[in-house]
Amino acid sequence: MTSDVAVLGAGMHPWGKWGRSFVEYGTKAARNALADAGLEWNRVQSVVGAGTVRGGYPGYVAGATFARALGWQGARVTSVYAACASGAQAIGTARAQILAGMAEVALVVGADAAPKGFFAPAGGERPDDPDWLRFRVLGATNPAYFGLYARRRMALYGDTADDFARVKVKNSAAGALNPYARYRKRVTAEEVAASAVVCDPLRLLDICATSDGAAALVLSSMDFARRHGAADPVRIRAVSTATPQYPRTELDLPDIATDSAAAVPAPEAGFRSSIARYAYEEAGLGPEDLSLAEVYDLSTALELEWYEDLGLCGAGEAAKLLRDGTTALGGRLPVNAGGGLASFGEAVPAQAIAQVCELTWQLREQAGERQVPGARVGMTANQGLFGHGSAVVAVR
Amino acid sequence: MPRTPKPVVPGWFDPDAGPAEFRLLGTRCRACDAVFFPREDCFCRNPGCAGGELVEVPLSRHGTVWSYTDAHYRPPAPYVSDPDAEWQPYTLVAVELAAERMVVLGQAAPGVTVADLEVGAEVELVPGVLDEDAEHTWRTWHWKPVAAGRRRDV
Numbered sequence: 370m371t372s373d374v375a376v377l378g379a380g381m382h383p384w385g386k387w388g389r390s391f392v393e394y395g396t397k398a399a400r401n402a403l404a405d406a407g408l409e410w411n412r413v414q415s416v417v418g419a420g421t422v423r424g425g426y427p428g429y430v431a432g433a434t435f436a437r438a439l440g441w442q443g444a445r446v447t448s449v450y451a452a453c454a455s456g457a458q459a460i461g462t463a464r465a466q467i468l469a470g471m472a473e474v475a476l477v478v479g480a481d482a483a484p485k486g487f488f489a490p491a492g493g494e495r496p497d498d499p500d501w502l503r504f505r506v507l508g509a510t511n512p513a514y515f516g517l518y519a520r521r522r523m524a525l526y527g528d529t530a531d532d533f534a535r536v537k538v539k540n541s542a543a544g545a546l547n548p549y550a551r552y553r554k555r556v557t558a559e560e561v562a563a564s565a566v567v568c569d570p571l572r573l574l575d576i577c578a579t580s581d582g583a584a585a586l587v588l589s590s591m592d593f594a595r596r597h598g599a600a601d602p603v604r605i606r607a608v609s610t611a612t613p614q615y616p617r618t619e620l621d622l623p624d625i626a627t628d629s630a631a632a633v634p635a636p637e638a639g640f641r642s643s644i645a646r647y648a649y650e651e652a653g654l655g656p657e658d659l660s661l662a663e664v665y666d667l668s669t670a671l672e673l674e675w676y677e678d679l680g681l682c683g684a685g686e687a688a689k690l691l692r693d694g695t696t697a698l699g700g701r702l703p704v705n706a707g708g709g710l711a712s713f714g715e716a717v718p719a720q721a722i723a724q725v726c727e728l729t730w731q732l733r734e735q736a737g738e739r740q741v742p743g744a745r746v747g748m749t750a751n752q753g754l755f756g757h758g759s760a761v762v763a764v765r
Numbered sequence: 766m767p768r769t770p771k772p773v774v775p776g777w778f779d780p781d782a783g784p785a786e787f788r789l790l791g792t793r794c795r796a797c798d799a800v801f802f803p804r805e806d807c808f809c810r811n812p813g814c815a816g817g818e819l820v821e822v823p824l825s826r827h828g829t830v831w832s833y834t835d836a837h838y839r840p841p842a843p844y845v846s847d848p849d850a851e852w853q854p855y856t857l858v859a860v861e862l863a864a865e866r867m868v869v870l871g872q873a874a875p876g877v878t879v880a881d882l883e884v885g886a887e888v889e890l891v892p893g894v895l896d897e898d899a900e901h902t903w904r905t906w907h908w909k910p911v912a913a914g915r916r917r918d919v
Contacts, residue, residue, distance in 0.1 A: 486841070487838070487840065487841050489841035489842065490843070492842075494843075496774060499803075501843060502774065502803075503870075504840060504841065504842070504843050504844050505773065505843040505844060505845075506773050506774060506895065506905060507844075507857060507870060507871070507872060508836055508840035508844035508846075508855070508872075509840070509857060509870065510836070510838075510840050510841075513834055513836060513840075513857055516834030516835070516857075517831075517832040517833065517834050517857070517859050517870075518832070519834075520832045520833060520834060520884070521831065521832040521884065524832070524883070524884035524885070525884075565837065566837050567837055567838060568834045568835060568836060568837065569833075569834050569835045569837075569879045570834075571834075615810060615811060615812050616799075616811075616867075618866075618867070618868070620831070620832075620859055620868045620870065624870075625802075625803060625869065625870050626802045626803065626867055626868060626869040626870065627867045627868045627869075628801075628810070628867065629799060629800040629801065629802075629865045629866055629867040630866035630867065631798070631799070631800055631864065631865050631866045631867070632794075632797050632798040632799040632800065632811060633797075633799065633811055633813065635866075
């Protein structure tokens with residue numbers, strides 16, 4: 370049995386292509402989160418940085434990099450990297466330290482500065498690296514995998530390109546209301562259909578961009594929050610950082626093949642749904658309790674997968690949920706009320722933290738025009754390369 | 766000077782095999798029968814297995830399409846392409862192997878487009894060329910529809 374930690378502060382640096390250092394973005398987000406918490410930096414006892422491979426050595430040791438930028442004050446430091454799940458690992462680490470009594474107040478920061486175009490593997494000749502191999506042998510970019518999943522949904526469930534476009538339309542409408550989003554213009558289905566095919570059946574506007582951006586959270590023990598005057602803070606109730614079960618039978622980037630289910634039968638649930646299941650179990654909640662969810666829409670079609678994996682509907686029913694407006698702002702269970710990756714573009718180590726920032730503002734009823742009325746329970750879901758699960762449940 | 770043929774990854778297939786014998790090479794754990802591709806040569810990844818000797822095993826030559834897509838934009842390095850030549854999209858196919866109960870990705874044979882494929886259709890493994898440099902022809906595997914060029918008239 371675990372217990373809650375308080376979210377005292379949330380802060381972001383706007384997403385975009387700013388052409389500056391990830392340290393600058395992260396420091397800005399951290400200062401915003403501290404200001405939101407009403408706390409001085411020197412009260413923070415632990416700083417956890419979500420790393421980026423694109424920041425050189427400072428990116429690999431992001432915790433100390435941000436601590437140095439904010440001014441050395443001796444706090445305990447942790448640097449974590451888990452690709453897209455880095456932010457959840459950082460939140461999970463800070464939470465574990467708080468629950469273990471190692472720190473009362475922790476600062477979590479993730480920031481990235483992404484180059485234009487496809488993400489590519491680290492340089493050099495590295496045939497022992499699956500990520501290098503998929504590019505060398507197949508030219509299989511991330512969107513190629515998104516295209517495979519999208520086509521599979523079309524064949525299995527009858528999803529259409531129009532359904533995928535509808536996800537973009539929905540998320541761009543939410544993003545237009547978010548001052549931290551990179552894309553703040555509503556997109557029409559016609560505009561999606563007119564954009565270039567990247568990986569059949571997905572078009573440019575079906576696929577998330579790569580962005581600069583940063584997000585930060587100030588977390589504390591419930592005791593500290595009370596002493597600090599936060600009587601009813603947003604609380605983190607669960608952090609799921611699950612790995613898959615063998616055999617993993619869903620083809621996932623960067624793999625060239627799945628595990629074989631010939632010797633050991635495939636587990637009942639796939640990896641993504643197990644990420645959600647662990648989060649629900651830890652929180653003692655279920656999909657029926659959610660007011661909103663922030664999921665990793667690397668592509669429009671992938672957002673639909675998450676509906677099913679989070680148990681918002683049965684397999685193959687996601688497009689229906691989308692079409693009837695359930696997951697739009699104003700619907701019964703808005704998904705990506707913040708605008709999602711469709712509106713932000715991916716700033717890898719910041720993204721899972723940004724999802725929790727959005728939940729925090731929604732649960733505090735501070736989300737302005739995109740507010741989900743009466744939001745009480747929110748969940749985030751995400752997945753990092755090589756099998757890093759990431760989901761957070763926050764409540765108020 | 767003639768180029769020397771070389772497999773793009775050593776040990777994943779026999780580059781000298783003719784079309785009829787061409788197979789991807791995985792490994793099988795002697796203790797639990799788990800099959801791995803790409804090959805695991807050091808450890809068995811079945812969590813319920815104490816670990817056994819891993820022996821080479823050829824994979825099925827035929828499978829069915831799990832899904833497919835194509836690449837309309839030039840992938841970044843280490844994918845090799847001529848930056849001066851106009852980009853020609855190629856097709857990627859994820860193929861389900863019935864006996865191994867696994868999905869293996871590969872490029873489709875040259876000329877095969879997404880219009881030639883459908884989920885569930887039968888494909889076969891064929892030897893192919895990935896790219897060439899001054900000294901080498903880099904060999905790879907391709908998936909090819911069993912009845913190439915077949916289109917369903919709906």
